[in-house]
Amino acid sequence: MSEAHPGLSLRTRLMIGLAVVAAIAIGVAVTVTVTTHSYLVQQLDARLESYSGQIDAVLLHRNDSSSDVIVPLTPPGSTESSERPSDAYTGLINATDGSYGFALKPNTASDDTEPDLSQLDVALFADGQAFSTTVDALGGEAGEYRVLVRPFNASGGTYWSFTALSMDSVQDATTRLVVIEAFGIGALLAGLALVGLWVIRLGITPMRRMVDASKQIAEGDMSVRLEGASAGSESHDLAIALNGMIGRLQASLTERERSEAKLREFVADASHELRTPLTTVLGYAQLYRKGALSDKADVDDAWVRTESEAGRMKRLVEDMLELAKYDALPELQRVDADITALAAEIVGDSAAADPDTEFALEADGPAIAAVDADKVRQAVINIVRNAAIHGGDNVTVRVTTTSGAVRIAVEDDGPGMSPEVAARATERFVRGDSSRSRATGGGAGLGLAITAAIVDAHGGTLNVTSTVGHGTTVTMTIPRAPLTTGATPIVRTAPSPASTASAPSASTPALGD
Template sequence: MTARSGLTLRSRVLIGLGVIAAIAVAISIIVTGVTHTFLVGQLDDRLASSSAELGSREPRLARICGTGDTESDSDRPSDVFRGFVDLQGTCYVFFTPNTMDADDSAPDFEGVEMPTSGSVYLTVPATDGEGEYRVLARAANLGADITALPMDDVEAATQRLIAIEGLGLIAILGGLGVVGWWVINLGIMPMRRMVDASAQIAQGDLDVRLEGAGQGSESGALASSLNTMVDTLTASLEERERSEARLREFVADASHELRTPLTTVLGYAELYRRGAIARDEDVADAWSRTEAEAKRMKRLVEDMLTLAKYDAEPQLNPIRIDLSRVCEEVVRDATAAREGVEFALDAPEPVAIEGDPDRLRQAVINVVTNAAVHGGEHVTVRVRQDDAQARVEVVDDGPGMSPDVAARATERFVRGDHSRTRATGGSGLGLAITAAIVAVHGGTLTVDSTEGDGTTVAITLPAAPAEASGAQ
């Protein structure tokens, strides 16, 4: 069952504003009608109170309604018109309005049916064609007794009310228009743009970013959150691609590293099987080379297992140690093992850290050995403490590396000459293992090298708290 398509938020806003405008117009019409009816009702009440019997007074039938040649009752200032309409429809004047703003007009009863009994309220035009009269007609013996009041004030009040309501409606409609524009442009249009941008992101375009209505608005906050999410997703995808690329490179390099010694072993085995190696000295040389390649494979496999172990976050046995003493022992051992290379230690004071002594010693050995093998004739190990950081620098005066190679020196199977020669016996995993050891201790390893100007490998680790000073 498919869901019914609903109205867009913009359509709902416009419909809502239209309904509000329609309600405002309807209320104005109702108020105008009720007010007009109320004013007419008040006029009817005045007519009822002004339609008393004439009593014994003799009416002065001085003129027919509208002829304008009679006297007014100056002793009775009033705007009430009194008259009589006979059975033939002729209107006779008893009293005319004698106020200052009164005119000579009178009610026009042409074509108006008078009551034969009781009384009735009528609205008739004026004889001069301008305005209307409200009339109370009471049935009499020879016609109808007429009491009338002009509706000028009622009409004027109604027109003023209509004008005021018109201005109010214009203001309301204008306000609704401004509100509609504000809501659509500052609220709905940014949402529409975000929907379009989200559709592009869903199609795989992760370079698109969402735009809200500005800082502080809900759409702006939503756009910021979604952009952060997209940035995180993009970074995760890029990291995954880099990881996959490193994995492919690692597999290719590992295969290459293992294939070469295996090829050597298989080659000597094939030669021996065919009898090509007959002399004792040739057999001894073949077995020696086979053993050397087997040991190379063993070291490579052990290094790979070590990296895998650090990738799985190994369990550490941290104790308080003196980093200066560890470096002193490594330099002393390297001096005894490496002839032709001059080692120097610059460690003026103890530097206390907390870590696994065996693994940290292995890390320093890897860096010092790497400098002795690939560097120059002089290797200096410096140990310093800077506030909460302990730092070990291994500096050599060798040929150095290019910036590109130095930036990737801690990656797996990366060699300083970017070749696959094994003259030095290295597998390209030494600095990778060292970086992994330093990382699990909460530190960092950096390589700073310039071609022709040597290499500096720096290990930075958290120092032990000052209040617990003392070396192990």
């Protein structure tokens, strides 16, 4: 497997791309300049070509064949000028020694420069062909001239005619083009630099920050959040999406840690609750096996205690199984039920089961709600049972209705609980008394936990308020939402509320702890 090579970063790729664009722009500018300059020179050569034919005709017309000097010539540097047929310098040049003279000069020249033909190499005349070349100016400011040199027919090959035009116009046009291109390329490079900085600032730099933050998150620092560019940019939207994902992940991890802690606490509490009855059962079994229980009365007492502890373990296991069912999305058999009538039955049954406690029901009338009647009955029984065991001598059940919910409040006048214990009252294996003694007849602390699971399954809430020395109030709130309008509840109509409930019915339900 080949080794992976590190790629270029976005910043490097952007800079390379901008550099390539700048190089292309400069190359195009140079090409345009060279092409334009060559085109202007060609135009100048075409003008020279058109002038040279006319000049040769003029020179031939003025030719005196008996004279060695074909026409009167003006030496270089002379201020003398003749009639100007054009803006070109015209004259003859001796192909033998390179000497030359002007036959015609422009009479509208703005400076005193003229072509310096002494730069021409006499070897250029060897092949007898016309040629064009560029020479420097003579006198005045620096400059160049374009010169067309042709054989002069009347001179027998000794003299050549020349026509020269100043290249100032070509140079000026080329210079202006270069200046314009320089400003244009400068503006282009400045624009590319600004675009590069803008892209780096809005795109690459935020991405680099997010990469660094992601590394911190990968190392376990879940408090870090990603920061993008300004609102509306892709990095900003990406940062928001990733921050939301990180938040949900952090919440999931926190919830998992909390669940694991609760599970460990649950296992520890369940082990503690099972250890006492198991120790009792094991102890009596060992006494019986070793023959320590010789009297029949001792044997009967041992069996009674063993059966009691086995029943306690059975109830504990059943309660834990019940909670497991609610943890796994319980199925509810919802029907329209009268909660007031259901509460009245529970109050009556509780009064019969615990005659030393005074139970009262307060309600305005029927309260119909779509609930699983058996499970709601179990939840209310658990609350009333806890109030009777851990509360005082008076337990009041109040049923009230609102437009969208039924509220069942169970109030006692017992010793109450501290705010810390009340806040955790619906957790598993939490009891109001700090000790684990069952002298008061308390259970394993799963009653309110089961009640909370039932209420939650119905989409309601369970609230526990308590004040030390002033009793405890447990309030169930369940959404009403009757299944059918005018349906007949499956629970019988409640009797008139009374301060003390009547005798229990024949089918008194078992009370939970």
